[in-house]
Amino acid sequence: MTLRDTRVELKAMKRRTYAAGSLLLVLIAGCAASEAVEAPESHFVTGRVTMDGEPLKGAIVKFVPTGSTRGDECMGQTDDTGLYTVKQFRGHEGAQSGKFLVVIEHHVKPDGSPMLPGEAPRDVGAIQILPPKYSSLSATTLKADVPEGGGEFSFELSGK
Numbered sequence: 343m344t345l346r347d348t349r350v351e352l353k354a355m356k357r358r359t360y361a362a363g364s365l366l367l368v369l370i371a372g373c374a375a376s377e378a379v380e381a382p383e384s385h386f387v388t389g390r391v392t393m394d395g396e397p398l399k400g401a402i403v404k405f406v407p408t409g410s411t412r413g414d415e416c417m418g419q420t421d422d423t424g425l426y427t428v429k430q431f432r433g434h435e436g437a438q439s440g441k442f443l444v445v446i447e448h449h450v451k452p453d454g455s456p457m458l459p460g461e462a463p464r465d466v467g468a469i470q471i472l473p474p475k476y477s478s479l480s481a482t483t484l485k486a487d488v489p490e491g492g493g494e495f496s497f498e499l500s501g502k
Contacts, residue, residue, distance in 0.1 A: 385436045387418075387495060390420075390497075391496070397424030400448065401426075406444075407442055409440070411440025412440070416442075476497075
C-alpha cells in the first residue's frame with residue numbers, strides 16, 4: 343500500500359465516521375424530542391383479582407385507554423393474594439385518569455403448570471385459561487373509570 347493509498351483510505355474513514363456521528367446526533371435529538379412530549383399525570387391504581395372467590399395468582403391485568411382517554415396502556419401482575427398495581431409501558435407508575443377497557447390474561451404451560459417469572463407465553467407454548475369475556479380486548483366486559491387521584495379496581499371473575 344502506498345502513502346497515497348493510505349491517505350485516501352484515511353479520508354474515507356473520516357467521512358464514514360463523520361456520517362455515523364451525524365446520524366447518531368439526529369437519532370439522539372429525535373429521542374429527546376419524543377421524551378419532551380409530556381405524559382398525562384399518573385395516579386396510583388391497584389386492586390385484587392379473584393376467580394370463583396379465590397385469589398388469581400400470576401394473572402396479567404391490562405388497562406387499555408378507550409374513547410378520549412390519552413396515554414399508555416397500563417399493566418400489572420397479580421401476586422399470591424391476587425393483588426396487583428399497574429404501571430405504564432413507558433415506566434411511569436400508575437395510570438392516567440380516564441376510561442379503560444380491562445383485559446385479564448392468565449396463561450399456564452401446556453401441562454397445566456404455572457408460568458415462571460420472566461417466561462413469555464409464546465416461548466413456552468402457554469395456553470390462555472380465562473374466557474374471552476375477560477382475556478380478549480375485543481370481547482372484554484371489564485371496564486374501569488380511573489378518577490383523578492387513582493383508586494382501587496377489584497375484579498371477581500367466574501369460571502362458570
